[in-house]
Amino acid sequence: MKSKLAFIALALMVGTIAVTTLACSGGKATQAPRGDSSFENNSGGIAPANPSSGIFHNNQDPQNPPYEKRAAGDPLHPDDIERAKPVDGQPYDMFFKEHGVNPFVDTEDDRLSTFAVDTDTGSYTVCRDYLNRGNMPPSEAARSEEFINYFKYGYEAPRSGPFNIVMDCAPSRYGQDLKNCYLLRVGLKGREIETKDRKPAILTFCVDISGSMNMENRLGLVKKALALLLDELREGDRVGIAVYGQRGYEYMSHRDASRKAEILESLRNLQPEGSTNAEEGIKVAYAMAEKEFNARCINRVILCSDGVANVGNTGPAEILKQVQEERRKGITLSTVGFGMSNYNDTLMEQLGDKGDGHYSYVDTITEAKRVFVDNLTGTLQVIARDVKVQVEFNPDVVKSYRLIGYENRDVADKDFRNDTVDGGEVGAGHSVTCLFEIKLFENKQGALATTTVRYKHDERDEFSEVSHEIGSGNVHATWELAPANMKLAAGVAEFSELLRKSYWARSGTFEAVTGDLKKIALESNDGDLIELVNLARRAQGIKASEGSGSAGGN
Numbered sequence: 114m115k116s117k118l119a120f121i122a123l124a125l126m127v128g129t130i131a132v133t134t135l136a137c138s139g140g141k142a143t144q145a146p147r148g149d150s151s152f153e154n155n156s157g158g159i160a161p162a163n164p165s166s167g168i169f170h171n172n173q174d175p176q177n178p179p180y181e182k183r184a185a186g187d188p189l190h191p192d193d194i195e196r197a198k199p200v201d202g203q204p205y206d207m208f209f210k211e212h213g214v215n216p217f218v219d220t221e222d223d224r225l226s227t228f229a230v231d232t233d234t235g236s237y238t239v240c241r242d243y244l245n246r247g248n249m250p251p252s253e254a255a256r257s258e259e260f261i262n263y264f265k266y267g268y269e270a271p272r273s274g275p276f277n278i279v280m281d282c283a284p285s286r287y288g289q290d291l292k293n294c295y296l297l298r299v300g301l302k303g304r305e306i307e308t309k310d311r312k313p314a315i316l317t318f319c320v321d322i323s324g325s326m327n328m329e330n331r332l333g334l335v336k337k338a339l340a341l342l343l344d345e346l347r348e349g350d351r352v353g354i355a356v357y358g359q360r361g362y363e364y365m366s367h368r369d370a371s372r373k374a375e376i377l378e379s380l381r382n383l384q385p386e387g388s389t390n391a392e393e394g395i396k397v398a399y400a401m402a403e404k405e406f407n408a409r410c411i412n413r414v415i416l417c418s419d420g421v422a423n424v425g426n427t428g429p430a431e432i433l434k435q436v437q438e439e440r441r442k443g444i445t446l447s448t449v450g451f452g453m454s455n456y457n458d459t460l461m462e463q464l465g466d467k468g469d470g471h472y473s474y475v476d477t478i479t480e481a482k483r484v485f486v487d488n489l490t491g492t493l494q495v496i497a498r499d500v501k502v503q504v505e506f507n508p509d510v511v512k513s514y515r516l517i518g519y520e521n522r523d524v525a526d527k528d529f530r531n532d533t534v535d536g537g538e539v540g541a542g543h544s545v546t547c548l549f550e551i552k553l554f555e556n557k558q559g560a561l562a563t564t565t566v567r568y569k570h571d572e573r574d575e576f577s578e579v580s581h582e583i584g585s586g587n588v589h590a591t592w593e594l595a596p597a598n599m600k601l602a603a604g605v606a607e608f609s610e611l612l613r614k615s616y617w618a619r620s621g622t623f624e625a626v627t628g629d630l631k632k633i634a635l636e637s638n639d640g641d642l643i644e645l646v647n648l649a650r651r652a653q654g655i656k657a658s659e660g661s662g663s664a665g666g667n
Contacts, residue, residue: 257518357394420457
């Protein structure tokens with residue numbers, strides 16, 4: 114054990130630890146000078162052992178919130194797509210969409226928080242690629258829910274039914290007004306399926322072979338990633354390949370995965386060509402998938418691309434419309450992004466969401482293994498569709514709340530049971546974590562919140578619901594008593610909030626979150642956490658070189 118800790122400590126190295134705050138007072142946040150460890154409440158940034166539940170005064174101007182929420186179903190417009198300008202050698206022509214940051218909401222105005230689940234992880238790995246290249250990612254590239262859901266929290270799998278719900282609450286580690294700042298964690302764990310029990314899979318690889326993919330970390334990495342996936346398939350699974358460059362066409366007809374040598378040879382022979390007719394390529398892939406469709410199998414198209422589409426009727430609305438139509442036929446779509454510079458994160462993320470699949474970004478062969486090998490069953494087999502979450506806060510106890518992330522997954526409260534409104538999908542064994550910052554009334558006891566999950570079974574059209582409640586008596590007395598996996602989720606959320614320059618993290622620092630994550634990593638044997646600490650340290654160094662103060666804010 115000592116040698117293992119020594120090795121981890123060496124991997125993390127020794128860094129200067131400062132103290133951070135997350136401005137979650139709901140009122141005016143004071144921006145502390147960089148490196149300053151003092152706080153207005155003299156707390157030193159750590160919640161007191163017995164925090165008093167002071168009454169929260171929401172000083173937000175309701176007519177002029179820091180950011181405005183957007184509905185998940187809003188159509189994607191070209192004007193919503195931001196292009197990151199090249200600065201000092203940074204990646205260029207990177208397309209992201211700004212979704213804003215959720216505000217605090219008073220429970221007397223709206224006691225319900227409703228959203229679709231999201232198991233995407235692409236935002237985290239895109240930002241990781243930026244940092245590993247020595248660049249700060251654009252703020253709109255960081256989506257907090259995809260950072261949080263990248264990590265494993267060890268939730269217990271359900272003994273029956275598709276989901277187990279976990280709820281915890283503790284005084285917040287991050288917050289300017291620590292006397293009345295709490296963190297509520299809602300965790301969902303999907304039913305696990307043994308590899309031997311996975312359904313047969315009919316997979317159609319849709320590979321972008323346009324000129325923009327002519328790089329080792331693009332088409333070269335695609336070939337290696339799909340070869341890893343092929344190694345995990347078994348007899349009875351079927352694989353076909355569609356490609357697109359100047360035009361889309363069937364490259365290899367479907368055949369049994371046991372014919373591995375033939376499939377590998379086809380992958381190896383892929384060569385880049387011409388411009389990018391993504392629309393035609395996706396149509397060809399779906400036509401191939403329809404021809405092979407089997408209701409007793411997993412029917413999935415896997416799109417591997419940099420997301421750039423410059424030939425044909427390539428407006429996002431047209432492509433998304435087709436993806437939604439095919440989803441209703443039982444053919445799902447997963448999108449896997451490759452490449453840095455000239456990369457369209459916005460299109461790849463929306464295609465995965467609308468296709469009842471998921472979006473991931475592969476920057477290394479290690480990430481390819483994580484996506485296609487470590488949990489292939491979860492990647493391929495969906496256990497619940499159109500999954501929505503509604504958290505109802507008790508207005509007699511909870512004064513206000515703020516959901517961290519999920520801005521582009523927002524669902525109108527009235528549409529929670531409207532089954533024509535799309536939810537999210539959860540694969541076998543996948544987990545979903547949601548974090549709320551909440552304020553409590555003084556000396557009030559009772560239920561804090563009830564979480565209800567509504568979902569449709571994978572094989573049946575009927576919808577079901579499962580609920581879980583947490584009361585004030587279940588709130589941990591101090592942050593130190595909170596579960597380790599809750600502390601991890603909070604640290605990851607704080608890191609993402611700093612990267613996206615959240616209004617509510619404008620007094621935060623990378624130094625403090627680095628120190629917190631380092632402590633967690635030292636008690637873990639998880640290489641992902643060691644990597645996370647080093648990423649936070651990189652961000653700290655880049656920010657220092659820019660000569661600015663706190664990380665968050667406008």
